[in-house]
Amino acid sequence: MSHTERFVFIAEWYDPNASLFRRYELLYYPEDGSVEMHDIKNHRTFLKRTKYEALSLEDLFLGNKVNVFSRQLTLVDYGDQYTARQLGSRKERTLALIKPDAISKVGEIIEIIHKAGFTITKLKMMLLSRKEAADFQADHQSKPLYNELIQFISSGPIVAMEILRDDAICEWKRLLGPADPELARTEAPGCIRALYGTDAVHNVAHGPDSFASAAREMELFFPSSSVCGPVNTARFTDCTCCIVKPHAVSEGLLGKILMAIRDAGFEISALQMFSMDRANVEEFYEVYKGVVSEYKDMVTELYAGPCVALEIQQKDPMKTFREFCGPADPEIARHLRPGTLRAIFGKTKIQNAVHCTDLPEDGLLEVQYFFKILDN
Template structure:
């Protein structure tokens, strides 16, 4: 491993017990001998082809109709083997909703989609696992919740959705769509993205520590009188 800044070798090939294969994916930060390293790209095209679908990222969006079930949905996501790497609650403007639904601009139900997605807060997540795009679509079920209940009664849309518009959650169809949609909610350019839902009145701060993220703490909070108004 070569230190580009100081023009010297930082680390020769060695065994490092605290680093595991599942930690090695694009965008992750790892600590090697007290130095934080960011994995930015594959070393060559062969590695990219072999590992491209491993630890794949996609967008998971919880829609306004399922916000009250966010704890249950996150628990299901964790149990399905996904890792949540980014999470934010926000309210979309009409322009942001229009940009998000760019693939539906010619559809007659576009206005209904926009009115619904802007009717309340949404929770956007960047989720990670092997073959994440396909596995997340499978977990979602059919886009129409009524058909999802017939085809896959355990899917998220079957459990928490109502119809083809109010269908609880969203997932992109392809790698290109996932990249575009994640850029809308989690911009890499340094801009803020959609505004969050923080009210800063009659509230407090709750921090879930790393070792407890996979536990259903959010679900437990949702079952009390506490109302979650912001994730960052």
């Protein structure tokens, strides 16, 4: 690596005051993790070269949202040929689909995906209609199992993810292993289907096998137009809201947190990744404004990157989810309630791994905010 190596991206920032998008050239210097920004339209330096530890090389890929000094930027293009060649060469996106038989193993599978070097860029628990299931299984129309496949994939919640890394399509297929779990246990005992699969239909998860089918399938689950994709699974009854905060998502803690919630006896009945903007976060955190001294920092953290919202169903309201999250300050949580989520996964009072609904009467409102308002 040469001492002056730098990567250049074109980044867009939505300026809420002027109601328009502003374009910047974002330069990143890997040797010391510094950034620099130029305002493209006005041909002037917007940010002098400054060390900025919150950004890393892994964050730099097209379509990603990055936060630079509380400004949420979307990386829309490469700024020069060198960057396109170095960083754009083999990064691929593919679909990772967790089937109804493995919905209780979502945490484990996300953990495997994370450990294999993937970045999850989209995630949603959904229910497929029969028509959506038929569109998805179109390639299998001539196969004897076709009707059984459609019946099964629409029989309960699934989790669809867009995942990203070098050679993603091939690597995800390798991680899944052979379609028949029996064969998988012989040929690739460590693969996902060997670990959790039952038979050729109930085989845990799916991955497209070509660039074309990956593009087609991602369009089914995460349509790029204003068409709504498959519906989310929120039930809006006996529920409370949990948000896995951006720092915990980017540190790869999502799988572990989902496992901990399940193991504590809570049901995760809806799950979705959101990239919020400042206005949404301020609206969501309205109740804390003027009440909590950390309000501003709380807002900045929640739109610092993708977060994951969960609808938590409680069979036993006495063992409330809020108690399981623990005190807001992880230091205090570690002393008083060492088994709680914030004690285990939290770093600071702001980066404390999860947000949970504070007042029982707000549980439904917070769930509705994500799964009714933001999802539409």
